[in-house]
Amino acid sequence: MRIGHGYDVHRLAPGRRLILCGVEIPCEQGLEGHSDADVAVHALMDALLGAAGLGDIGRHFPDTDDRYLGVSSLTLLDRVMALIDAKGLRLGNCDITVVAQAPKLSPYMDAMRETLAARLHCDSDRVNVKATTEEHLGQVSTRGIAAHAVALLEEAGPRVKKL
Secondary structure, eight states: OOEEEEEEEEEEEOOEEEEEETEEESSSSOSSSSSOOOOOHHHHHHHHHHHHHHOOOHHOOTTTTTTTTTOOOHHHHHHHHHHHHHEEEEEEEEEEEEEEEESSSSSGGHHHHHHHHHHHHHHHGGGGEEEEETTOOSSTTTTTTEEEEEEEEEEESHHHHHH
């Protein structure tokens, strides 16, 4: 088993759509970033890449590369999953915490979970998404949204003992 942790944070900005876990959330502001700035998927990708020993998303999808300008983070997640598959690994489970003062995310949790499970090629019970606030005390508060993710990877096939 291999465990990875990911963290990301993006500033809220007017004129942007708010995308979290691949789901568009109605909001007056969205997240600023080179791609669609889906902070939750970015944290998840870093957790997956870390567990696989493959670096981080900045190494694979640098924000200096215009090929990734405005790209859906789910497209990048597909590429990360291809790297994971190529290493002979599969997702055991993942857990994501979105840190946001607003908007209220509970109505979108099921859609987030199902969207990610489809992209991760697993049952939705292997994906957990939750949200919390910082009670107006933290670094993010109302200026942005952060996310933490933990992922467990397992070898895809049964181990064969060599004689």
